[in-house]
Amino acid sequence: MFRSASAQIFRQALRCSSTDSSLILERSINRVQLLGRVGQDPVMRQVEGRNPVTIFSLATNEMWRSGEGEMSSTGDVSQKTTWHRVSVFKPGLRDLAYQYVKKGSRILVEGKLDYGEYVDKNQVRRQATTIIADNIVFLSDNMRDRT
Structure with a gap:
């Protein structure tokens, strides 16, 4: 394992030294689930x-226990809901998303984050964060039966 990792690093170092440094592109990851x-x-x-795009919103919930008994079953339970805008461009x-995704469906979305700007109807510049979906997994029983 170490031999292959060190060999990869060595090959990468050779590539870096043998090419123009302005042409080297780093690998990076932009993944969301x-x-x-x-x-x-x-x-x-x-x-x-x-091209057309299918758009919908997805809610995720975060729950935690606060108060005296954070490690036990006592204490207040708090919840925060976060809304995400999902865009699907893949034809x-x-x-499929337009046809089978329905309000209340439980789904898993895999994709990447995208940040952009737009001008609203009052001519105010706003920022928007969107999930660009690469895959959707239907988890609700009624949705799985339809596909």
């Missing part, structure tokens, strides 16, 4: 000259 419930039925939108997945 969300497990939650759909907040609204999906909508399909198409901006002029672009086959986009159509």
